Amino acid sequence: FCSQQEHAYPADELMPLTCRGRVRGQEPSRGDVDDALGKLVYTGTEHLLTVVFQVLNKTKEFEEAVKKVIKDVNLDNDIVVSVFETNIRVLGGLLGGHSVAIMLKEKGEYMQWYNGELLHMAKELGYKLLPAFNTTSGLPYPRVNLKFGVRHPEARTGTETDTCTACAGTLILEFAALSRFTGTSIFEEYARKALDFIWEKRQRSSNLVGVTINIHTGDWVRKDSGVGAGIDSYYEYLLKAYVLLGDDSFLERFNTHYDAIMRYISQPPLLLDVHIHKPMLNARTWMDSLLAFFPGLQVLKGDIRPAIETHEMLYQVIKKHNFLPEAFTTDFRVHWAQHPLRPEFAESTYFLYKATGDPYYLEVGKTLIENLNKYARVPCGFAAMKDVRTGSHEDRMDSFFLAEMFKYLYLLFADKEDMIFDIEDYIFTTEAHLLPLWLSTTNQTISKKNTSTEYTELDDSNFDWTCPNTQILFPNDPMFAQSIREPLKNVVDKSCPRGISRAEESLGSGPKPPLRARDFMASNPEHLEILKKMGVSLIHLKDGRVQLVQHAVQAASSLDAEDGLRFMQEMIELSSQQQKEQQLPPRAVQIVSHPFFGRVVLTAGPAQFGMDLSKHKAGTRGFVATIKPYNGCSEITNPEAVKEKIALMQRGQCMFAEKARNIQKAGAIGGIVIDDNEGSSSDTAPLFQMAGDGKNTDDITIPMLFLFNKEGNIILDAIREYEAVEVLLSDKAKDRATIFKGKMIPNYIIDSNLEMENMDQKSSESDAHKPNSEEAPSDSRDAGAVGEEPEGGGGESSAVGDPDPLSPASTASASVSMAEEDPHTSGPAEASAPEPACTPGDSQPQEQNTQTEATSKAHWDSKVQPMESILADWNEDIEAFEMMEKDEL
Numbered sequence: 001f002c003s004q005q006e007h008a009y010p011a012d013e014l015m016p017l018t019c020r021g022r023v024r025g026q027e028p029s030r031g032d033v034d035d036a037l038g039k040l041v042y043t044g045t046e047h048l049l050t051v052v053f054q055v056l057n058k059t060k061e062f063e064e065a066v067k068k069v070i071k072d073v074n075l076d077n078d079i080v081v082s083v084f085e086t087n088i089r090v091l092g093g094l095l096g097g098h099s100v101a102i103m104l105k106e107k108g109e110y111m112q113w114y115n116g117e118l119l120h121m122a123k124e125l126g127y128k129l130l131p132a133f134n135t136t137s138g139l140p141y142p143r144v145n146l147k148f149g150v151r152h153p154e155a156r157t158g159t160e161t162d163t164c165t166a167c168a169g170t171l172i173l174e175f176a177a178l179s180r181f182t183g184t185s186i187f188e189e190y191a192r193k194a195l196d197f198i199w200e201k202r203q204r205s206s207n208l209v210g211v212t213i214n215i216h217t218g219d220w221v222r223k224d225s226g227v228g229a230g231i232d233s234y235y236e237y238l239l240k241a242y243v244l245l246g247d248d249s250f251l252e253r254f255n256t257h258y259d260a261i262m263r264y265i266s267q268p269p270l271l272l273d274v275h276i277h278k279p280m281l282n283a284r285t286w287m288d289s290l291l292a293f294f295p296g297l298q299v300l301k302g303d304i305r306p307a308i309e310t311h312e313m314l315y316q317v318i319k320k321h322n323f324l325p326e327a328f329t330t331d332f333r334v335h336w337a338q339h340p341l342r343p344e345f346a347e348s349t350y351f352l353y354k355a356t357g358d359p360y361y362l363e364v365g366k367t368l369i370e371n372l373n374k375y376a377r378v379p380c381g382f383a384a385m386k387d388v389r390t391g392s393h394e395d396r397m398d399s400f401f402l403a404e405m406f407k408y409l410y411l412l413f414a415d416k417e418d419m420i421f422d423i424e425d426y427i428f429t430t431e432a433h434l435l436p437l438w439l440s441t442t443n444q445t446i447s448k449k450n451t452s453t454e455y456t457e458l459d460d461s462n463f464d465w466t467c468p469n470t471q472i473l474f475p476n477d478p479m480f481a482q483s484i485r486e487p488l489k490n491v492v493d494k495s496c497p498r499g500i501s502r503a504e505e506s507l508g509s510g511p512k513p514p515l516r517a518r519d520f521m522a523s524n525p526e527h528l529e530i531l532k533k534m535g536v537s538l539i540h541l542k543d544g545r546v547q548l549v550q551h552a553v554q555a556a557s558s559l560d561a562e563d564g565l566r567f568m569q570e571m572i573e574l575s576s577q578q579q580k581e582q583q584l585p586p587r588a589v590q591i592v593s594h595p596f597f598g599r600v601v602l603t604a605g606p607a608q609f610g611m612d613l614s615k616h617k618a619g620t621r622g623f624v625a626t627i628k629p630y631n632g633c634s635e636i637t638n639p640e641a642v643k644e645k646i647a648l649m650q651r652g653q654c655m656f657a658e659k660a661r662n663i664q665k666a667g668a669i670g671g672i673v674i675d676d677n678e679g680s681s682s683d684t685a686p687l688f689q690m691a692g693d694g695k696n697t698d699d700i701t702i703p704m705l706f707l708f709n710k711e712g713n714i715i716l717d718a719i720r721e722y723e724a725v726e727v728l729l730s731d732k733a734k735d736r737a738t739i740f741k742g743k744m745i746p747n748y749i750i751d752s753n754l755e756m757e758n759m760d761q762k763s764s765e766s767d768a769h770k771p772n773s774e775e776a777p778s779d780s781r782d783a784g785a786v787g788e789e790p791e792g793g794g795g796e797s798s799a800v801g802d803p804d805p806l807s808p809a810s811t812a813s814a815s816v817s818m819a820e821e822d823p824h825t826s827g828p829a830e831a832s833a834p835e836p837a838c839t840p841g842d843s844q845p846q847e848q849n850t851q852t853e854a855t856s857k858a859h860w861d862s863k864v865q866p867m868e869s870i871l872a873d874w875n876e877d878i879e880a881f882e883m884m885e886k887d888e889l
Contacts, residue, residue: 534564
């Protein structure tokens with residue numbers, strides 16, 4: 001908080017890595033994320049008015065904060081903002097601050113000068129948001145210009161047709177509070193009309209709502225339904241509107257939705273999205289982190305058991321990744337790796353502790369605090385996690401982090417005597433601002449309609465007309481929650497697949513399957529015969545993989561057909577599990593020997609075993625050698641040629657892991673598997689990942705990479721022309737200064753007038769500045785994970801889409817990326833057609849008169865780069881390094 005005041009105020013947010021404020025328009029645009037910024041001193045209105053007093057209980061500082069906001073916040077900005085974000089953050093912050101200010105004034109010690117200034121600002125902001133509601137449906141436009149509204153020629157908005165359900169349905173608390181505080185009913189009327197419209201448009205047979213709705217027609221644009229992003233706070237505000245306003249219709253609607261949620265979406269301990277028209281059908285196999293608020297809402301509802309179950313599942317995910325990933329799969333693997341320091345899990349932890357009194361939840365809170373301090377704390381605040389797997393940071397600290405996260409954590413550990421007011425007299429908005437419950441009896445200008453006939457008849461237990469009170473509903477019995485949590489203690493670990501040994505298999509009940517999916521090899525004639533007997537046929541795809549199809553009628557018997565079905569189910573599960581394993585990025589094979597010197601970079605597929613090149617930045621460097629036998633499926637017969645070298649081998653005949661073990665035993669320091677499918681290329685096929693063999697692969701310690709046929713032939717051609725070919729295996733291409741750091745750079749690529757010492761100095765300086773212009777090839781297609789399959793495509797059960805057609809110009813490139821330094825760009829090198837030096841052709845290279853060329857055993861046909869070009873390129877590199885020094889890259 002102090003860092004925000006020192007480095008960012010009055011900017012909307014603090015950028016904790018660079019210790020400055022984020023002001024919209026002055027920083028590079030982040031797209032829709034910036035719609036939350038409105039030059040409204042977001043952090044000021046959220047934090048100065050809530051954190052200082054409601055959490056830290058520093059009334060003097062709160063008084064000064066109010067004066068700051070009154071002085072500095074300008075609502076008349078020509079800027080387009082999100083209606084939803086501005087409502088929950090700014091309007092909610094102003095109303096929460098007003099609630100605290102009048103409470104302090106009544107106590108008679110502080111804020112005696114206060115005369116409703118924050119409420120006047122809130123009312124002004126409310127009027128600025130009203131133009132967004134100018135639609136036939138009553139649903140607001142998602143964005144509004146604070147100065148010109150929506151339809152004005154200068155508004156730069158008003159053309160949108162869709163909004164999310166939460167965006168339109170998360171207004172009632174703030175708008176109703178504004179109406180009750182001011183006596184101006186229009187705000188509550190508009191918010192109620194939006195809620196009424198969403199309720200009318202619910203899917204009547206399932207009682208679920210979709211994620212996105214057309215604001216003009218009311219048609220559902222996205223018809224999947226869950227309790228996470230896009231819908232979450234709509235459900236929250238239905239229940240809390242009943243608590244705050246006392247209107248039974250809101251509780252009736254919530255209970256109707258809640259019954260549908262528990263019937264279709266809740267699959268304990270998971271909460272999975274479904275289709276609103278086919279609620280028994282899951283819409284996706286992953287969950288987003290915003291659903292972490294739902295256990296807290298279930299506590300408020302009074303349904304404690306599923307709240308404990310889901311919260312425990314989320315906690316297990318946090319223990320595995322330190323933070324809750326932005327999205328994770330049903331088997332608890334990372335789907336989206338970001339974590340913007342969201343507070344929803346801390347919110348649910350607080351409510352569960354209030355409900356159960358179980359000290360276990362204090363331990364959970366302690367873990368959250370320790371992880372924040374250990375992994376997210378930076379000198380100027382707390383930085384969002386860019387990737388929970390790597391621990392990398394993002395220069396971002398959203399205003400909700402201070403407004404919610406620390407508030408809930410403080411309240412979790414605070415004793416009653418630590419608070420100078422009774423927290424039970426207030427309700428939390430979705431942004432953790434406090435609104436007083438006495439608003440339910442103030443300025444009631446909205447008539448309540450008796451619409452009970454519209455609601456579905458539900459179990460009576462769903463209709464408890466008493467506002468849930470945690471002190472009455474739940475006894476403070478720690479064992480109650482523990483008994484529910486215990487079965488879920490290892491739910492995350494147990495989801496990881498574990499192979500069944502043959503001994504275990506033999507002890508199992510029932511007949512032993514004739515062939516297990518993990519044992520299948522497409523090159524084994526016996527296996528093919530067994531498949532045929534089970535009615536399973538193979539379809540070979542163009543990229544070398546296979547598709548498995550079963551026809552039960554073609555099986556030898558009904559028992560064989562059952563075995564075939566079991567085999568297909570195993571294969572689908574095996575493929576699915578391995579596709580969900582680590583989706584690794586592409587790697588690089590860089591030829592560093594003469595005459596390439598790092599200029600040729602080949603896109604390589606990674607392996608899910610062996611050395612992780614991303615953790616060994618230097619990579620593995622060595623000369624290549626072809627092994628015997630070439631498929632690497634048995635003991636290597638030429639170990640003397642392979643020792644301390646990088647082994648080349650062909651795909652096929654056995655598992656990738658088996659090849660790796662054989663070459664590692666022969667003394668190789670790395671391996672490159674070349675596709676046996678003629679003409680395959682990373683230009684036309686998705687990234688290929690080499691999976692393990694279903695067993696423990698920790699014994700494999702060398703790096704293994706996969707090259708498609710076209711890229712592999714480049715290395716093989718080079719070996720034929722230059723017997724000694726040295727390559728670098730790495731996570732991304734290295735610049736030549738890094739490659740030759742500490743090594744003698746060959747004289748024939750340096751101008752004779754350039755002193756060696758000067759060249760070494762330039763190389764060292766360029767390395768010290770870490771230029772990032774030479775990175776992995778930019779041909780970054782989506783990585784289609786490859787199942788744990790026998791080579792030759794044996795285990796893959798899903799087909800690959802049609803490859804993009806190659807133009808004549810791109811055909812020649814063969815996915816060879818030129819790792820050139822470009823002084824004008826700092827991004828990855830473009831994967832374009834290579835220079836003539838690396839382009840196959842019919843013309844012979846010019847004769848070179850240098851001593852080095854004279855001693856060369858052979859020329860690489862048309863692939864040798866002219867010496868003048870090499871010298872010119874190196875001079876360009878030197879100039880680029882000098883420019884980088886000036887630019888301090």
